[in-house]
Amino acid sequence: MDDRSTGRELPEAECWVRLRGEEFGRLGYHLVDEVHIVPLNYVVDGERIVLRTTPGSKLLGVEMSSDVAFEIDGQAGDRVWSVLARGQAHRLEGADARAADELPLPAWIETERYVNIAIQVTELTGREFLRRG
Amino acid sequence: MDDRSTGRELPEAECWVRLRGEEFGRLGYHLVDEVHIVPLNYVVDGERIVLRTTPGSKLLGVEMSSDVAFEIDGQAGDRVWSVLARGQAHRLEGADARAADELPLPAWIETERYVNIAIQVTELTGREFLRRG
Numbered sequence: 001m002d003d004r005s006t007g008r009e010l011p012e013a014e015c016w017v018r019l020r021g022e023e024f025g026r027l028g029y030h031l032v033d034e035v036h037i038v039p040l041n042y043v044v045d046g047e048r049i050v051l052r053t054t055p056g057s058k059l060l061g062v063e064m065s066s067d068v069a070f071e072i073d074g075q076a077g078d079r080v081w082s083v084l085a086r087g088q089a090h091r092l093e094g095a096d097a098r099a100a101d102e103l104p105l106p107a108w109i110e111t112e113r114y115v116n117i118a119i120q121v122t123e124l125t126g127r128e129f130l131r132r133g
Numbered sequence: 134m135d136d137r138s139t140g141r142e143l144p145e146a147e148c149w150v151r152l153r154g155e156e157f158g159r160l161g162y163h164l165v166d167e168v169h170i171v172p173l174n175y176v177v178d179g180e181r182i183v184l185r186t187t188p189g190s191k192l193l194g195v196e197m198s199s200d201v202a203f204e205i206d207g208q209a210g211d212r213v214w215s216v217l218a219r220g221q222a223h224r225l226e227g228a229d230a231r232a233a234d235e236l237p238l239p240a241w242i243e244t245e246r247y248v249n250i251a252i253q254v255t256e257l258t259g260r261e262f263l264r265r266g
Contacts (some may be wrong), residue, residue, distance in 0.1 A: 070170075131241045
């Protein structure tokens with residue numbers, strides 16, 4: 001599809017490039033009948049999105065392997081684009097968590113203690129639109 | 134709270150100011166065990182967020198009065214902020230829809246046909262952080 005109303009679908013490879021090129025996105029998750037959206041820093045490690053949250057975060061209430069969504073978007077000139085990853089989130093522990101500690105995950109917000117979370121990406125889609133008006 | 138790790142909570146009045154000052158945000162909703170995040174334009178009308186979607190959108194599968202979340206965020210200098218609205222979404226019909234047609238809702242993306250959706254905001258929270266590094 002490539003028309004004015006629906007824009008251009010981004011190929012999956014292009015979505016990965018954009019996902020790897022950013023460091024700030026929004027995690028959507030579902031918890032006890034509520035949808036939550038949390039903006040946070042992330043880093044892509046293989047086909048996983050790794051992010052950190054504080055030990056007291058609601059996010060930790062998410063069941064292991066819960067379906068979550070992660071979104072990034074941006075504007076470049078008259079173009080608006082967004083990429084949406086879908087996958088299962090889980091808390092990293094033990095050696096996995098220690099390996100994640102070494103990832104170049106930016107931290108715009110300083111936290112003394114954190115928990116590493118990984119989203120195993122199972123679906124990655126994106127769109128780009130020509131911004132009107 | 135006002136420390137380096139958690140930032141500053143924005144008063145609700147300030148959240149409304151920011152919500153009224155932007156025109157692009159992200160809607161999170163839950164549909165058949167999947168969390169969706171969709172970036173879109175919006176306008177604030179009273180205490181409602183009004184947005185439009187295409188007639189074929191998955192968003193229309195959301196039950197009337199479903200709980201949804203709507204997020205905006207931004208950066209200003211070394212500060213990062215985000216505002217999260219929570220509320221019930223419903224499709225506007227009849228006179229309500231016609232009134233919504235008159236709202237100054239920006240449309241970055243051209244669509245020939247659309248459906249007006251309103252989110253009655255029941256909770257509005259925001260945070261601002263000093264961006265580190």
